[in-house]
Amino acid sequence: MAKAHVLVLPFPAQGHVTPLMELSHRLVDHGFEVTFVNTETQHARVLSALPAGGAAVLGGIHLASIPDGLADDEDRKDLSKLIGAFTRHMPGHLERLIANFEAAGRPRAKWLVSDMISMGWSFEVAKKFSIRVVSFWPGAMATLALLLKIPKLIEDGLIDDKGLPQRQEAFQLTAGMPPLHTSQLSWNNAGAPEGQPIIFDLVTRNKKFIDLAEMSVANSFHEAEAGAFRLFPNILPIGPLFADHRKPVGSFLPEDECCIKWLDAQPDRSVVYVAFGSIAIFDPRQFEELFEGLELTGQPFLWVVRPDFTTGLSKTWLHEFNHRIAGRGMIVSWCSQRQVLAHRAVACFVSHCGWNSTMEGVRNGVPFLCWPYFSDQFLDRSYITNVWRTGLAVSPNAEGIVTKEEVRRKVELVLGDAEIKERARLFNDAARRCVSDGGSSDENFKRLVNMLSE
Template identity: 70%
Template sequence: MAAKGHVLVLPMPCQGHVTPLMELSHRLADEGFEVTFVNTEVDHALVLGALPAGGAAELRERGIHLAFIPDGLADGEDRKDINKLVDAYSRHMPGHLERLIRDMEAAGGRPKVRWLVGDVNMGWSFVVARKLGIRVASFWPAAAACLAIMLKIPKLVEDGVLNNKGWPERQETLQLAPGMPPLHTSLLSWNNAGAPEGQHIIFDLVCRNNKLNDIAEITVCNSFHEAEAGVFKLFPDLLPIGPLVADQELQRPVGHFLPEDTGCLEWLDAQTGGSVVYVAFGSMAIFDARQFQELAEGLELTGRPFLWVVRPDFTPGLSKLWLDSFRLRLASTGKGMIVTWCSQQRVLAHSAVACFVSHCGWNSTLEGVRNGVPFLCWPYFCDQFLDQNYVTAVWRTGLAVSPDEDGVVTKEEVRSKVEQVVGDTEIRERAQLLRDTARTCVTRGGSSHKNFKKFIDLLSE
């Protein structure tokens, strides 16, 4: 069967943006589209390095080609510094993207790119696409409520809630519409993305992207109607097509930057149903040594088995001696397991998992929701405070940690909150109801399924 058309997919260069766009790419490939997935050079190398042997060839066979362009930063520069990353890619990537598309066309052998499906955070790419006669669909990878607040910036400035630099003029709790999560003005995503002196870079990007998104013919997002009904009432043109998943068996690669430890799945198989505390803070969060130790000892205090994802760069400055003795204790009791990365979707789908101690990135939040897992929320930055408020205030499917006066979440707090979450039958019942709703949305006739069909019909034109 001839491909329906060639779609270029472009995520913002962060793990939490690559994953849902890779899931969407698999869905597009299932619908008969040919996809070119464009990462930055650095992320492309990470994705290739983390793929199982023959993974890239397998993706190509499915119709997904991996391509890359430079992000404008030098080799050793810190790509977790969002301000620096955004500043570099906004200036350097447009020229590189145009060159990549022109080179692909000149090489021939594949159909001409008809559509760009671009991350809203990469609004500059919509201008490049339009210049080359390519149609644009935009994709919002976070909570729709986060985009709604961004789109309301002019109104918030006009109402005197924000100044024209994006900083709050008043300390108050915002709620844009009934059913939307309340959010304190000190926790707006663009003011919590990194060092305050670089905040203007993020705020300018957000304001620019709000305007550039008008170039897109459609904006789809990884959410579902019932999860964020208040937002979709406010912005009916925003189409939720989630929760996205690459395949039902969770076997297809979704563009991880780190190789997955699959041994943890066998370890989970050996645990009692509903007993394990799963702990993971995504790809960006950093803990200092003191906080790391409090969390570790708190997990031990629960007396429950736990699976904890600790990236190699999670806690710079942690005593290796301390970590080694902690690992030894775990090995001798068999009570806990530490891995550097895992297939989170398969872990959360496992019947042994009792609760999810999470930074509340949107992908993690939806993956927990889709599996009916109760949350203990521990947000780190950006939009994660908003996601926490969905969990604690709107869906009521979990609780949040409370740091002490030094800003530290103590081991006693970890133990006590884990017990509260796991022991609360009402939280668990609400989580299961939300899971059932999420699953209904993506099945035939469900709201996300209908929106996805609308999206596919547009891309097929």
């Protein structure tokens, strides 16, 4: 007998779509029918980026979409604008989508798996249709712990009731969690300052919906975040999530496959892999400093440069740029990061420290050079540099620029540090044990499958 029909609803950003798509593949492998619901804009991007075979290569995951409430030409990287629109408009659209399933001959949805904080409103929609709920956290458990401990942070005088720092200092919620400075709280570093109240309101308002979920799971593993999971033992780690590289995981841009062949021709543990996720933007000066710093290292490098990653560079400069790196460096607009980080040629990862990238690097034993951009990435950096000690961080100068000399120096330090490499290997082993048969994340995933099968 076919198992339950599960709706999966991510926050409309790459770092949320990817882990929930990885989870969806695993649920399909266990016999569930999965409908993956993106916003219309992200749905179109996912479809256009799929490799040959189109939706057929998704292996049984059905794709659906609903509007996010923004006009076509509005900036969806403005998180406060996006959040303001979708919290008003998406609940009604989700209700209509669910109601239309039976009319279209689809099985009635029995479960909703959705982002825990940012999409908590969807839990109320599900309950209207007697759909049971699993909440999913895509980031570090430590980030979630901070969100859930906001009342305590206010009580302790670290922040006010609007989420703004009252003291400039580093703090730690509990032993084993990464230290974080009050200037780097995720809700205050996710866009323009004027949008901060909207983001903080979403975080604080949606926490109450967690109680509507029958199980809460997180894309992390116990050994990586033992302190954070001790604070909230009812939230179960099921990560690091991953899927076979032949299964698409909802990329918003087409993946360049040529870089894998290029990596095949490089020596073992020689390549510096550079990628800053789907949102980070560099100004032209910082872009040039990074490029020239990579040149100075003398190492082969693979660099992901999205079409919107920087602005204002002349065609003449770009032509010279490509000529200079010929034979030693490769630039792609997007790639299968799962394949790249698993490749024997990759020596270190210059990363924005998004949680997906962090888990992918950890799972493959790759040392990091951390270069966070916004939101929770500062806390993820603190894990890497202060707790796990599997990498180093760049230090901007007085003008806020990471110079080419700093890039060269830190890459050389990471590549030459035997202790960092050994700790990265140990965390690789720990992550793989957790997801292997009988590991803690594997056992928690089995609990999830059993509950969804009820």
